[in-house]
Amino acid sequence: MVAGxxxxLSTLVSETGNGSAIKKDLQHNLRAVIxxxxxxxxxxxxExxxxxxxxxxxxxxKIDQLEQQLQQLTELVEQQ
Known part of the structure; x- marks a missing residue:
């Protein structure tokens, strides 16, 4: 992602025709910022x-299972 x-950005810089030192410096700084x-x-x-x-x-x-158990127990208690 960062490399891409x-x-x-390097391609854009190289198209501007600026010197190699500026390009390398810009690449380094941009990589650090990104x-x-x-x-x-x-x-x-x-993973x-x-x-x-x-x-x-x-x-x-597990929550669904416990909710079903609670419902069953609630029904049993209400029947008694």
Whole structure:
């Protein structure tokens, strides 16, 4: 992601005809800014996301099961 953005920006800089030193300096600075910004987003890996989705699904199933049990117990108590 960061590499792709810096590559696109590098292409734009090279098209302006500015010197190589300016291009390298700009690439370095842009890469640092982009990496800093991305790290602040608190993104998680796909594996972590998938693991949390699985936990959420299991939790939802357990809640549904407990709600059914509660409903059954409530009905039993009301019958007595």
């Amino acid at each position: 953005l810096t590559d696109k 990496q800093s910004t991305v790290s602040k987003l608190e993104m998680v890996s796909r 972590e996301f998938d693991a949390q989705v699985a936990v959420l699904h299991r939790s939802r199933e």
